[in-house]
Amino acid sequence: MSTENNLAKKKRRSQNIAFGIFTATSYAIVALLFVILAFIVVKGIGVISWEFISEMPKNGMTEGGVFPAIVGTLCLVIASMIFAFPVGVLAAIYMNEYVKDGWPKKIIKQMTNNLAGVPSIVFGLFGMSLFVNKLEFGDSILAGGLTLGLLVLPVIIRTTEESLKAVDDTFRQASLGLGASKWETTSKIVFPIAFPNIITGLILSIGRVSGETAPILFTVAAYFLPKLPRSIFDQAMALPYHLYVIATSGTDIEKSRAMAYGTALILIIIVLISNLLANALRKYYGKKVKMN
C-alpha cells in the first residue's frame, strides 16, 4: 500500500513540475509580448494625434505626420494581396486536390519551402532586377507589391494547403459519389469548408507584408515624398521604411526619436486592425458555410 502511495506521489510530483514549466513558458511569452507592446505604446503614444496620422512629414521629417507612409503601406498590402492571394490559393488547390503523389509534387513542395526560407533582402534584389529594371516598372507600387507578393506566396500556399488537408476526405468522396466532377467537388464542397481557415493565411500575410522593409527598399520605398501616390506606377513612402529612415538616417535622429516610436505604434495598430478584421471575416464565413 505504502509503495503504491509513494509511486502516486512521485507521479503527481513529476506531473506538477512538467505542467509548471509549460504554464511558466506560456505566460512568459504573453508577458514578453505585453512588455514589447507597452514599451512602444508608452514611448509612442505621446506623438499620436490627428495631425500625426493625417499630415505630411515636415522639417526634415522631425515634425508633421506619417500620412503618406500609412497610405503607401496600405497600397502595398492591397497590391501584393491582389497578386499573391489568388495565385497562392489556386496553386495550393492544384497541389492538394489535383496533383498525384510522386516526385513532381515533392519537388514543388520542396521549392515552396525553399522559397519561404529565402532572405527578404534577396527578394528585394530580385524584385529590383526583374520588376524595376527588366520589366521597366520603375520604383513603383506595382514593383514593390509584386515583390512583397512573391515573399508571402509560400505562406499563403502553405496555409491554404493545410486548410484543404483538414477537410475530411469523406466530404470529397460523398460529393464524387453523387456524380459530381472533381471541379464541382473542389469548388462547391471542399473550398467553402476550407475557406475560413484560408483567411488565416491572408491574416498572416497582411501582417508580414505591412512590416517588411527589405523587399521594398529597392523597389518602391521613397525616402521622403510628401505627396500621395496617384497610380500603381508611382513611388510611395511606407511605414517600416519610414521608421528605418527616421531612426537611423534622418536629418535629426534625436529630434525624431519620438516620431519613430509613433510610427512603430501606427504600424502595429494597422496589423492589429487587419487581424481583427480578418478574424471577423473568418467567423462570418465560418457561420455562413454551415448555413449555406
Add this chain to the structure above:
Amino acid sequence: MHKIESNNVNFYYGENHALRDISLSMKENTVTALIGPSGCGKSTYLRLLNRMNDLIDGTKMTGSIVIDGTDIYGKNTNVDNLRKNVGMVFQKPNPFPKTIFENVAYGLRVNGITDKNEIEERVVTTIEQVALWDEVKDKLKKSAFELSGGQQQRLCIARALAIKPSILLMDEPTSALDPISTSKIEELIYELKNKYTIVIVTHNMQQAGRVSDTTAFFYMGELIEYDKTKTIFTKPAIKQTEDYITGRFG
C-alpha cells in the same frame, strides 16, 4: 442475370495484395452483407463497386466487375454516371456543411437539374422516403449539423437516394450511432430493399443477420464463404466462418 457480378477481382495498394481473386455476384433488390475482421478487404471490395478506390494513388485492380451488364472498369465507362447509379453511405455521418434542404438538393444540382419545383419535390419525397420528414420539415433551411447523429445518417442516405441510384453501398453505416438510431436505419434498409440493391459492410453480426439476404465472409483479402445469410449463420460450410461468427476470433 445478376445485378452485380465480380470475376476474379484482385486489388493492390502498392505492394499490398488486398483482395485475392474475388468472384461474387449479387441479385437485384437484395441486401448483401460483407463481414470479416478489420483489414480483411470488405471495405476495399465495397469501394470498388463505385470506383471510389480510383481516388487513392498507387493502386491496381485486375479482373472485372459487371453492373447491369456493363464492365464498370471498361474503357467506355463514365465514372460520374456509374457513381450516379451507385450511391454510397459512409461510416461516420458526413452531411455537407449546408442546410438540410441543400444537402439533398446538391446531388440533383450537380447532375444538371435546375428546375426549382422539381428539385423541391424530389428533396421532399426523398426525405420522406428515409422517414425523416416529420423531424425536419420545419427546419429545412437550418444547418444539417443541428441534427442528431442518427438523423444526419438518414439525411446522408436521402442525399444518396435523391439522384435515383439503383444500388446503395453502405460502409458500416451504424457503427457511429446509438442503438435506437441503429434500429431506425436497419428498418430503413429493410424497406429500401424493394427498390434498391444494397451492399452493406458491417462489424455487427446481429445486424448482418437481421438485414441481409446473403452474406459474404472475407478473411485476409479472400472471400472465404458466400451464401444465404441463414445458411452462413446456422450451418456455415467452412470452419473459419463458424469461428468468426461465433466470436472465436476476429
